[in-house]
Amino acid sequence: MFFLTNIFQDSVFAQIGALTCLYYMVKFSWNLLSGIRIYVLSKFWRIDLSYFGEWAVVTGATNGIGKAYAHELARRGLNIVLISRSLEKLNATAKEIEQQQGKKTKIVQADFTSGPDIYGPIEAALKDLNIGILVNNVGKTYDVLPCYFLNVPNVRKAITDIMNCNALSVPMMTSIVLPQMLERKKGVVINISSEAGSHPHPMLTMYAATKVFVNFFSRALNAEYKPQGIITQCVMPLVVSTNLTHDTEVNSFVKQADDYVREAVNTVGITELASGCLSHALQHFFVDNLFPEWFRLSQFGINMLHKMIEKRKPAVEKWRKKYKTN
Numbered sequence: 001m002f003f004l005t006n007i008f009q010d011s012v013f014a015q016i017g018a019l020t021c022l023y024y025m026v027k028f029s030w031n032l033l034s035g036i037r038i039y040v041l042s043k044f045w046r047i048d049l050s051y052f053g054e055w056a057v058v059t060g061a062t063n064g065i066g067k068a069y070a071h072e073l074a075r076r077g078l079n080i081v082l083i084s085r086s087l088e089k090l091n092a093t094a095k096e097i098e099q100q101q102g103k104k105t106k107i108v109q110a111d112f113t114s115g116p117d118i119y120g121p122i123e124a125a126l127k128d129l130n131i132g133i134l135v136n137n138v139g140k141t142y143d144v145l146p147c148y149f150l151n152v153p154n155v156r157k158a159i160t161d162i163m164n165c166n167a168l169s170v171p172m173m174t175s176i177v178l179p180q181m182l183e184r185k186k187g188v189v190i191n192i193s194s195e196a197g198s199h200p201h202p203m204l205t206m207y208a209a210t211k212v213f214v215n216f217f218s219r220a221l222n223a224e225y226k227p228q229g230i231i232t233q234c235v236m237p238l239v240v241s242t243n244l245t246h247d248t249e250v251n252s253f254v255k256q257a258d259d260y261v262r263e264a265v266n267t268v269g270i271t272e273l274a275s276g277c278l279s280h281a282l283q284h285f286f287v288d289n290l291f292p293e294w295f296r297l298s299q300f301g302i303n304m305l306h307k308m309i310e311k312r313k314p315a316v317e318k319w320r321k322k323y324k325t326n
């Protein structure tokens, strides 16, 4: 009797073990195939973005990732509305796009840290344009390197600036553009979040929290309006070499903005949540699995982060001196 019970138990455990292995094998294979479809095949098998409308609107369009989206979408057949603070940079970028991509441009000067009052004039400027794509790209982090929440200089201003720029801008701009997309039953909203928004992120506490907002807003919006022809995609980059990252040196981990965006645009319509490029998708996979949340939030994890930031300080100081920023 004892012998029979043992065999029975063994076979139950063996079956549970086999089923668990099968579950992980199927999950891994599915993720691998999806990754290949999203980041490799999309280069050749992608949707025609000019189908969605004549114009694309890009916030924060005069530098880095936003500027790269403006160029890439123009290259793919759309006219571009550029929205940023500096009139000089807006004019220069608009001219560049018209000359290099042969598409029309329109510029709108706005400061997204200013709160809700800016959206009336933006709505008026976008009136009568057939807008197929909105890229909610504008974003800012602390004016200093990542640090403890209360060490952020002028912390209360930083809180409202970051909330207004990174969080408020996304639903506000969407509320301006979505009604006309719904009338035409087609449109794309691309929201630039960040890898920092996939977990709580000590030393970038405020920034990461606003990016979680972008992430959840995008995914829920996609569920609400996808049946009516509107695609919402949330893009979560790791490090891209731009002003925001003090022009960090490009290597196999850090992407150039143009290269990053070319890959990210290929994934529109294929995935609602994208790291944006193959290199960042692989990094996300490893970081997610090798550094669990309990580790990131531990004192040891924070100390490690702190050391990395200290190591980076001299290079950032040098960058600041070169570009005469604060």
Ligand SMILES: NC(=O)c1ccc[n+]([C@@H]2O[C@H](COP(=O)([O-])OP(=O)(O)OC[C@H]3O[C@@H](n4cnc5c(N)ncnc54)[C@H](OP(=O)(O)O)[C@@H]3O)[C@@H](O)[C@H]2O)c1
Residues within 6 Å of the ligand: 059, 060, 061, 062, 063, 064, 065, 066, 067, 083, 084, 085, 086, 089, 110, 111, 112, 113, 137, 138, 139, 140, 165, 192, 193, 194, 195, 236, 237, 238, 239, 240, 241, 242, 243, 244, 245
């Ligand atoms: N770079 C990265 O590694 C990285 C990683 C993850 C996520 N992201 C996200 O990607 C987005 C773009 O980042 P980026 O690295 O390309 O930044 P960036 O190089 O600093 O460019 C920011 C753009 O936004 C405009 N801008 C900044 N503050 C503004 C404001 N208050 N009102 C209006 N326009 C403003 C800037 O032009 P003006 O100065 O003329 O206004 C510029 O065109 C952000 O949402 C960021 O959080 C970046």
